[in-house]
Amino acid sequence: MSSDAILEVQNLSVSFTRAGKEMKAVDDVSFTVGAGETLGLVGESGSGKTTIGRALLRLLPNANTTAKGSVRYKGQDLITLPSEDMRRMRDRLQMIFQDPLSSFNPRRNVEDIVAEGLVIQGKPAGERKARVQSALADVGFDIDLVAGRKPHQFSGGQCQRIAIARSLAVEPELIVCDEPVASLDVSVQAQVINLLQDIRENRNLALIFISHDLAVVKNVSDRVAVLYMGRIVEIGTGPQIYTRPAHPYTRTLLEAVPVVDATRKIEPDGKRTVMPSRNRPQGGCAFRSRCPRATEICAEVVPTLRTAPGGQMVACHHPHDEPASGMAA
Amino acid sequence: MYSEAARPILSCAAMTCEMDSVSGPLQILQDINFTLAPRRALGIVGESGAGKSMLVKAIMGIAPKGLKTKGRIELDGQDLLALKPKQRAWLIGRKVGIVFQNPMTSLNPFVQIGRQIEEAGCIHMGLSKADARSRAIELLSFVGIPDPEDCYDYYPHQFSGGMKQRIMIAAALICQPDLLIADEATTALDVTVQKEVLDLLQTIQAERQMSMILVSHNLGVVAGRTDEILVLYGGNVVEYGPTAEVFRNPRHRYTEALLSAMPAMDQPAHTRLRTIPGQPPNLANRPAGCPFAPRCPSAQAVCHEIMPPMSAGIHPDHRFACHFPLAELPRPAPQEVAHVQ
Ligand SMILES: Nc1ncnc2c1ncn2[C@@H]1O[C@H](COP(=O)(O)OP(=O)(O)OP(=O)(O)O)[C@@H](O)[C@H]1O
Ligand SMILES: Nc1ncnc2c1ncn2[C@@H]1O[C@H](COP(=O)(O)OP(=O)(O)O)[C@@H](O)[C@H]1O
Ligand code: SF4
Ligand code: SF4
Ligand SMILES: [Mg+2]
Ligand SMILES: [Mg+2]
Numbered sequence: 001m002s003s004d005a006i007l008e009v010q011n012l013s014v015s016f017t018r019a020g021k022e023m024k025a026v027d028d029v030s031f032t033v034g035a036g037e038t039l040g041l042v043g044e045s046g047s048g049k050t051t052i053g054r055a056l057l058r059l060l061p062n063a064n065t066t067a068k069g070s071v072r073y074k075g076q077d078l079i080t081l082p083s084e085d086m087r088r089m090r091d092r093l094q095m096i097f098q099d100p101l102s103s104f105n106p107r108r109n110v111e112d113i114v115a116e117g118l119v120i121q122g123k124p125a126g127e128r129k130a131r132v133q134s135a136l137a138d139v140g141f142d143i144d145l146v147a148g149r150k151p152h153q154f155s156g157g158q159c160q161r162i163a164i165a166r167s168l169a170v171e172p173e174l175i176v177c178d179e180p181v182a183s184l185d186v187s188v189q190a191q192v193i194n195l196l197q198d199i200r201e202n203r204n205l206a207l208i209f210i211s212h213d214l215a216v217v218k219n220v221s222d223r224v225a226v227l228y229m230g231r232i233v234e235i236g237t238g239p240q241i242y243t244r245p246a247h248p249y250t251r252t253l254l255e256a257v258p259v260v261d262a263t264r265k266i267e268p269d270g271k272r273t274v275m276p277s278r279n280r281p282q283g284g285c286a287f288r289s290r291c292p293r294a295t296e297i298c299a300e301v302v303p304t305l306r307t308a309p310g311g312q313m314v315a316c317h318h319p320h321d322e323p324a325s326g327m328a329a
Numbered sequence: 330m331y332s333e334a335a336r337p338i339l340s341c342a343a344m345t346c347e348m349d350s351v352s353g354p355l356q357i358l359q360d361i362n363f364t365l366a367p368r369r370a371l372g373i374v375g376e377s378g379a380g381k382s383m384l385v386k387a388i389m390g391i392a393p394k395g396l397k398t399k400g401r402i403e404l405d406g407q408d409l410l411a412l413k414p415k416q417r418a419w420l421i422g423r424k425v426g427i428v429f430q431n432p433m434t435s436l437n438p439f440v441q442i443g444r445q446i447e448e449a450g451c452i453h454m455g456l457s458k459a460d461a462r463s464r465a466i467e468l469l470s471f472v473g474i475p476d477p478e479d480c481y482d483y484y485p486h487q488f489s490g491g492m493k494q495r496i497m498i499a500a501a502l503i504c505q506p507d508l509l510i511a512d513e514a515t516t517a518l519d520v521t522v523q524k525e526v527l528d529l530l531q532t533i534q535a536e537r538q539m540s541m542i543l544v545s546h547n548l549g550v551v552a553g554r555t556d557e558i559l560v561l562y563g564g565n566v567v568e569y570g571p572t573a574e575v576f577r578n579p580r581h582r583y584t585e586a587l588l589s590a591m592p593a594m595d596q597p598a599h600t601r602l603r604t605i606p607g608q609p610p611n612l613a614n615r616p617a618g619c620p621f622a623p624r625c626p627s628a629q630a631v632c633h634e635i636m637p638p639m640s641a642g643i644h645p646d647h648r649f650a651c652h653f654p655l656a657e658l659p660r661p662a663p664q665e666v667a668h669v670q
Contacts, residue, residue: 045490045519155608156377185376185546190590190602197599212519219592219600238598256524258549259594260576266553268528268535 005032006206007056007174012069014051014060025051027230028069033174036204040221040238042214042253047227049210053176056208057095058086073174091121094172098179100163104151110162111136111147117170135169139195157188161195168199174206181216193220214257218242226250229286232305236312246308246319248291254324285317293318336406338424338508338540339388340364344400346380346387346564352613357383357396358564362639365557367507370534370541372551372572375561376587378609381544384561385512389427390417405507422453426501428494430513435497436485442496443469443481450503461503468499472529491522498529502537509534512544527554548587552576560584563610563620566639570647577661580642580654583621619652627653 014026026048033039041049054060055067058078071078073093081089094117097103104113111132118128133143139161151159160180167175177196181189197220199205211217217224218238225235226247234247245251285303288294297317308314309321346358358380365371373381386392388402390409402409405424409417429435437445446468447461456464462481469477472495485493494514501509511530515523527543531554534541543551551558551572558575560568560583568581579585589603607624616622622632629652637650642657 044521186548186587186590187376187605190592190604193592194602194604197601214520215592215594218594219596219598219602221598242594252521254594256520257594258520258523258527258547258552260548260552260588260591263573263577264553265573266528266531268531269524 004034006035006074007033008072009056010070012052012055012071014055014065014067017064024230026055029232031225031232031235033206033208035206036200037223038200038207038209038221040217040224041208041210041227042212042217042224043227044212048230049227050178053095053178053208053210056176057093059095091170092173094167094170095176095178096163096167096180098182100159101151103163106151109147110149111143113151113162114166114169116166121170131169135165138168138199139165157184157191160184160192164195172205176208178210182211196220214253215259226253231286231315233287233316234312234314236310240310240312242324244310244323246310246312246314247316248293248320249287251320251324337364338367338405340403342401344398344402346383347397348395350613355612356564356615357612358387361566363559363569365540365542367540368538369557370543370555372555372558373542373544373561374546374548374551374558376546376609379561380564381561382512385510385544389421389425390414422449423504424506425508425510426504426506427510427512428497428501428514430516436493438485441482442485446496446500446503449500453504464503468502472499491518491526494518494526495529502533506539508540508542510542513546515550516545548591564612565620565650567621568649574647578658580647580649581651582625582627582655585655629653
């Protein structure tokens with residue numbers, strides 16, 4: 001896998017300083033992404049998904065933020081790259097956000113929004129026009145029908161497609177998609193997912209797909225990384241993670257997915273979970289206050305990633321080995 | 330069912346809501362009919378703009394100014410539309426608790442949460458300050474807030490999204506309602522917290538013997554947690570029946586399209602999802618026939634001309650409004666229904 005990796009992230013850590021306290025949002029994270037591959041990044045809110053995405057593209061705030069480790073894109077280290085070179089790198093690496101509308105200038109026309117990256121690249125007007133037209137066509141818009149319209153005249157799903165077109169116009173090799181379908185209705189979500197899949201195939205595009213919806217991630221991803229409080233607790237291929245999840249947190253996430261299954265009657269679980277503090281890091285495994293399998297060693301030793309019986313990597317002293325019920329590869 | 334269940338806690342008959350707009354009158358809800366029996370849970374699903382929240386607001390009498398509601402809405406046997414606004418608000422405050430999607434807009438950021446929970450109890454139940462306080466603390470602990478005595482004095486920003494939803498649930502319970510309505514109450518939460526809050530709602534409903542309405546655009550949220558389900562499309566009820574039945578054997582083409590647009594956990598990666606091309610209907614200018622006709626792959630000429638009436642197959646409790654419904658599948662034996670955690 002690593003031989004054809006285009007993105008190699010090694011020991012990435014990001015900390016924010018708030019009110020004099022340091023908080024590790026991302027803690028020693030390593031992974032790779034191959035050309036044309038989709039890596040799903042899952043975890044609950046606050047687990048560090050967006051921070052990883054922003055760190056890769058150097059889109060983190062400068063103040064009170066420290067990023068350490070290495071992020072190599074085709075051999076070049078992005079963390080230390082001079083800003084001028086980083087700007088050029090954005091032709092190849094793009095990011096789209098959960099709420100597309102807030103990333104648009106409301107007074108601009110659609111075609112100007114889609115051309116934004118091309119203007120930064122200094123592309124001549126003629127080429128800009130052709131690229132905007134083809135990017136809009138890729139997301140299912142006819143430029144003659146949408147030209148001149150402003151963002152507020154489009155629905156949520158249409159805005160997300162415009163955001164995708166804006167990323168595509170610069171012809172990137174990798175796009176970080178941060179919860180791109182979280183705010184969409186299922187019918188629109190299906191359109192956007194199919195669209196991303198088509199583009200991925202047609203352009204051999206690599207994707208980092210961030211979401212807390214494990215059904216969506218299963219559909220789009222080749223490999224999946226599970227984050228818990230800033231650390232990768234499990235990483236492997238989709239089939240490994242979904243059929244034989246090894247980490248107790250991965251299983252918790254999978255069991256929480258609201259699935260449409262006529263044969264199930266859900267019996268509510270009365271247990272309360274207590275979220276551990278992020279400002280006072282405890283020793284041992286961060287998941288232990290919520291973990292049904294925790295033992296003494298979990299309070300003492302931080303589990304590190306090692307190979308699980310299913311072949312994926314897992315950071316747990318007592319990983320599961322049995323298949324998850326009701327899952328198919 | 331015993332005849333005890335004969336008097337529903339809530340029923341709507343031929344309920345219609347209209348509102349004026351610059352582009353003419355908007356038909357926001359059309360001919361809504363359903364009944365909710367005591368201790369039962371109803372799911373209301375549909376896409377954004379389908380009319381879910383308007384239906385809830387029209388029932389609660391908190392719809393925006395200018396909404397004209399016609400038909401009959403009965404709460405515990407009383408005709409709500411025949412009551413004076415004050416009486417109606419009092420009755421609803423006494424019998425119905427509601428939890429909305431965004432706790433920040435329903436919780437006052439400047440008032441301690443304990444006081445916010447008590448307020449309705451003092452007004453509607455005539456509780457003394459001391460009684461209201463002890464009931465609020467009891468409820469905070471009931472919804473799983475640790476250290477409820479301390480939390481009583483905290484302000485909303487001191488809680489996470491999931492905690493705030495729990496506090497909203499506590500506030501909705503202070504008057505011991507017979508009916509609890511949750512409108513997208515878990516939509517803004519992530520999956521693990523969503524599951525906890527849904528589990529909590531379900532537990533409370535059973536323990537307190539209430540009826541419940543769960544409103545969501547996510548079909549997975551109501552599956553397995555409600556007894557009946559109402560599918561709204563463009564302000565019309567298109568399908569209504571026992572939840573498990575509707576999911577097992579959807580009859581309306583829109584319900585089926587929605588279900589197959591969802592990525593399923595048992596599909597392999599990169600499975601192409603079915604989409605629903607087109608847009609929901611324009612409420613100012615509705616098509617004459619079936620509201621789904623412009624987007625329906627099975628539409629025939631009649632669909633564009635005549636509104637399909639609600640009808641049923643062999644099972645009178647499962648109803649749908651479609652000229653060309655999906656085939657009826659034989660029902661499985663009841664013991665095949667599995668109970669899972
Ligand atoms: N104050 C208002 N004035 C005019 N029309 C409105 C108003 N509020 C809602 N509507 C319209 O009524 C219809 C139903 O809206 P409603 O809020 O009930 O949708 P919903 O099903 O709850 O959607 P969502 O999933 O987005 O919450 C929509 O077409 C909406 O645009
Ligand atoms: N600019 C920032 N300043 C301080 N803390 C931040 C900042 N951005 C994110 N965080 C914190 O870092 C953690 C991870 O955040 P984020 O990456 O946004 O999580 P996710 O995307 O998984 O929901 C959270 O606790 C969040 O509050
Ligand atoms: S290391 Fe221990 S506490 Fe952590 S997930 Fe594994 S079993 Fe649970
Ligand atoms: S009535 Fe006709 S258009 Fe409407 S859902 Fe049924 S088949 Fe489709
Ligand atoms: Mg995020
Ligand atoms: Mg709503």
